[in-house]
Amino acid sequence: MVFEEKMILNGEPEDEEEEEEEEEDMVVCIDLAEHCIHTRAKLEDCESRVGSKSETAEDCTEELFDFLHARDHCVREIYPDTITSS
Numbered sequence: 001m002v003f004e005e006k007m008i009l010n011g012e013p014e015d016e017e018e019e020e021e022e023e024e025d026m027v028v029c030i031d032l033a034e035h036c037i038h039t040r041a042k043l044e045d046c047e048s049r050v051g052s053k054s055e056t057a058e059d060c061t062e063e064l065f066d067f068l069h070a071r072d073h074c075v076r077e078i079y080p081d082t083i084t085s086s
Helices: 002-010 016-051 061-078
Strands: none
Touching: 016 061
């Protein structure tokens, strides 16, 4: 019984600072997520436009790079300590 109580107590955050940091991260992610959603929508529009044509020289490289850049920026803001630059 004591072991179970310790497990339950250990699962709860000890500091309110941890919770505040998580909330700040969520706000940053939500702000950046809007940009990610916008760039992903542009990518999907391009893919459907290009896919509907039988012959086209158009590709979606620019839209793909824009989306990947936005996604990477969001990840870098959320997990700055886990990403190291070379």
